[in-house]
Amino acid sequence: MINNMPPLKPGDFVVPLATLSAQSASVSCALSIAFTLWRVNSPWSGVLLGLVAGAVTGGILGRVIGRSTFPASSGQALVVPAGRAALPFTLRASLISSALAGAALNFAVALLFDAQLLPVVLTALCFATIVGLIFGFGAALL
Helix, strand or coil: CHHHCCCCCCCCCEEEHHHHHHHHHHHHHHHHHHHHHHHCCCCHHHHHHHHHHHHHHHHHHHHHHHHHHCCCCCCCCCEEECCHHHHHHHHHHHHHHHHHHHHHHHHHHHHHCCCCHHHHHHHHHHHHHHHHHHHHHHHHCC
């Protein structure tokens, strides 16, 4: 499917897909974990700590997911030219990583804070969908 893309020319705007995966997972996890901690009546310091920890851990998970979803040779990155043709790739990159990382981290937070599992994971998937769509459309349509 990537072979159908036109060849790149100098100066073209491109979207690195693994980086997009890491960024969308980071934002999605940060927001959903902070929201989950707020819902279980954690103090504000705990919510802020969850926001930072979610961003860092989500970014790491998103990078791993992105590199496995869009493999490239060592020292290289899989990119697509920005535009409408990139939309399926950018949505795939942002939605998959946001959903997987968000669900996994919020599952762990629900177990740690003895919260109800299903609402926490569904909330994480809602955040992942919203953030994934924003990042996917935004990256493709600069």
